[in-house]
Amino acid sequence: IKEFQKINDPNGPPGPTQLPYIGRIHDLPINFMWLKFKEWADKHGAGGFYRTQMLGVNVLVITDETVAEDLLVKRAKYNSDRPNIQSLFDSKSSEGSMEYLPLMGRNKYWARQRKLTHAYITEATNVKYNGVMYHEAKRWMANLIQNPDNFQASLEDMAAKVMCQLTWDDPSLSTYCTKSAWGLLRQMSPAGPITNVLTPLWHLPMFMNPWKKAERKRHDEQSAWWQERYLTTRDKMAQGGRVRNCWTRQFIEKTSLKTNISGDYEASCVIGMLALVGIFTVAGPLSYWLVTMVHYPEWQAAVQKEIDEKCEGRMPTLEDAPNLPILRACIKETMRWKPNVPTGVAHETEADDVYNGYFIPKGTRLLPLDWAFLRNPKKYPDPDNFRPERWLEPGWPTFQAPLTQFPTIKGMTSFGWGQRQCLGMSLTQDELIVACGALAWTFNLKPKHNPATGMNHPVPLDKSNSLLIIKPDPFQMSFEPRSEKRKEEALRLWAESDARDRADRAKFFQEARLAQQTAIVPDNGLFDVLAEKKDEASIQIRRVNSYGPQV
Numbered sequence: 001i002k003e004f005q006k007i008n009d010p011n012g013p014p015g016p017t018q019l020p021y022i023g024r025i026h027d028l029p030i031n032f033m034w035l036k037f038k039e040w041a042d043k044h045g046a047g048g049f050y051r052t053q054m055l056g057v058n059v060l061v062i063t064d065e066t067v068a069e070d071l072l073v074k075r076a077k078y079n080s081d082r083p084n085i086q087s088l089f090d091s092k093s094s095e096g097s098m099e100y101l102p103l104m105g106r107n108k109y110w111a112r113q114r115k116l117t118h119a120y121i122t123e124a125t126n127v128k129y130n131g132v133m134y135h136e137a138k139r140w141m142a143n144l145i146q147n148p149d150n151f152q153a154s155l156e157d158m159a160a161k162v163m164c165q166l167t168w169d170d171p172s173l174s175t176y177c178t179k180s181a182w183g184l185l186r187q188m189s190p191a192g193p194i195t196n197v198l199t200p201l202w203h204l205p206m207f208m209n210p211w212k213k214a215e216r217k218r219h220d221e222q223s224a225w226w227q228e229r230y231l232t233t234r235d236k237m238a239q240g241g242r243v244r245n246c247w248t249r250q251f252i253e254k255t256s257l258k259t260n261i262s263g264d265y266e267a268s269c270v271i272g273m274l275a276l277v278g279i280f281t282v283a284g285p286l287s288y289w290l291v292t293m294v295h296y297p298e299w300q301a302a303v304q305k306e307i308d309e310k311c312e313g314r315m316p317t318l319e320d321a322p323n324l325p326i327l328r329a330c331i332k333e334t335m336r337w338k339p340n341v342p343t344g345v346a347h348e349t350e351a352d353d354v355y356n357g358y359f360i361p362k363g364t365r366l367l368p369l370d371w372a373f374l375r376n377p378k379k380y381p382d383p384d385n386f387r388p389e390r391w392l393e394p395g396w397p398t399f400q401a402p403l404t405q406f407p408t409i410k411g412m413t414s415f416g417w418g419q420r421q422c423l424g425m426s427l428t429q430d431e432l433i434v435a436c437g438a439l440a441w442t443f444n445l446k447p448k449h450n451p452a453t454g455m456n457h458p459v460p461l462d463k464s465n466s467l468l469i470i471k472p473d474p475f476q477m478s479f480e481p482r483s484e485k486r487k488e489e490a491l492r493l494w495a496e497s498d499a500r501d502r503a504d505r506a507k508f509f510q511e512a513r514l515a516q517q518t519a520i521v522p523d524n525g526l527f528d529v530l531a532e533k534k535d536e537a538s539i540q541i542r543r544v545n546s547y548g549p550q551v
């Protein structure tokens with residue numbers, strides 16, 4: 001009784017009644033958890049937040065943007081740590097595992113890896129990703145023409161190819177990279193292994209602990225693959241520069257000479273993680289774009305009309321973005337209506353604090369509930385419906401001019417807060433403009449006819465997985481080329497881009513080989529450095545493998 005009274009202290013923050021130790025874990029469903037959090041928000045969150053508990057852990061659910069601003073931005077100094085994820089080894093990198101930047105505590109590994117990631121993404125954005133997004137969007141359009149029923153896999157593959165190209169100059173790695181990203185995403189999600197919710201199970205001895213054994217295998221495979229990618233890239237460079245511009249090459253050639261990244265192992269992790277994080281994050285809104293366009297043909301027509309007029313018949317590029325506000329409004333409204341990280345990503349407090357008169361103990365998880373922010377009826381009237389006009393017409397609370405600049409997805413609550421704010425906002429916006437623009441230019445996206453029932457296959461609006469980053473459950477739809485001419489043109493664009501890419505690679509490799517034969521390239525000693533570093537790397541990697549993760 002005493003314990004019950006203590007955790008339900010009437011002077012504490014509001015929230016649902018807690019049971020000793022388990023808190024409210026018994027009626028928090030694993031699936032669609034964000035809906036239950038929102039239900040509690042409607043009952044208890046009048047002040048913009050409420051508290052709950054889970055197996056002894058304090059959670060403050062933030063349901064209002066102003067409170068998120070106060071706690072996560074203004075008090076970022078001590079509210080930017082991350083909670084431990086039980087089913088990963090050393091998820092916070094407190095023991096020096098250095099592996100998962102987005103999950104790290106606010107420590108030195110996080111600080112230097114965030115700096116490097118930010119610099120690399122910014123540089124790639126400034127050079128428009130060396131055309132990689134256009135190339136992959138064209139490949140995807142051709143794939144959709146030739147094999148439309150495989151659209152969900154080819155969509156993820158497009159996002160993965162962009163990241164593998166930017167990271168290792170090798171789009172053929174996309175299949176493995178996607179699988180690897182899935183493995184990590186599942187492992188870190190509350191709806192993944194049961195040990196993320198019933199955390200004490202994780203501490204069973206290894207011989208009777210299937211969860212830990214499975215994670216050991218997943219972890220070791222993933223880190224070995226990251227290391228192999230890194231060393232293979234370096235080998236290729238040492239054998240005649242057979243790698244074009246990419247983040248790994250940039251690290252080996254330039255950054256490694258002046259960085260505080262500790263060495264090859266850490267480099268392979270920060271670079272590998274960067275490749276992974278850009279797959280499902282972008283694939284989510286892109287999948288929801290398909291769902292939305294099927295349900296709102298009038299908005300699809302408006303986007304197509306805008307593209308046809310403003311791009312004069314061309315497939316849109318990033319240069320066209322300022323002239324395409326309807327496209328940008330539909331992208332932003334898709335992300336508002338169907339956010340792909342609906343619970344938000346938790347921060348953890350590093351100091352005791354008092355907020356609005358309520359005591360918040362050190363170690364509290366702060367959960368910025370994106371589903372609640374994006375369904376706030378004051379900011380988003382008619383929040384449950386897809387209304388892109390809220391970004392386009394004066395009179396709506398979210399309207400902002402000029403339309404050449406707004407709407408933009410940059411700064412949306414979905415990208416998080418303060419010191420931990422997402423580093424991929426520009427990349428996401430650019431990839432969505434290119435990919436959604438290409439879809440609108442090439443296809444009419446429609447429901448698919450089911451001859452067995454004589455009706456269309458349903459395209460559900462509310463069926464998804466419940467991982468931390470969600471995507472819609474498999475569905476069927478049709479990709480109808482807008483005309484025979486458009487179809488031919490899309491296929492031609494891909495053939496042309498593919499041929500150019502092959503020719504560029506061949507020319508680059510030939511020149512690099514020639515330069516190596518005539519010893520022009522190694523005059524800066526790069527290859528000697530690389531040869532030496534290779535030995536260091538093998539030593540270091542042997543060390544890392546024997547050190548292993550903290551079990």
Ligand code: HEM
Nearest residue numbers: 101102277278281345414415416417420421422423424428
């Ligand atoms: C729709 C797309 C995306 C969404 C909704 C999203 C959302 C988020 C969220 C909610 C966080 C945590 C923020 C916080 O803790 O306050 C985050 C962190 C991060 N995101 Fe994204 N993200 C997206 C795309 C990307 C992409 C494409 C990349 C990179 C290519 C990326 C890289 C990162 C990184 C590196 C972090 C960790 C930042 C840190 O912990 O300091 N994200 N993202």
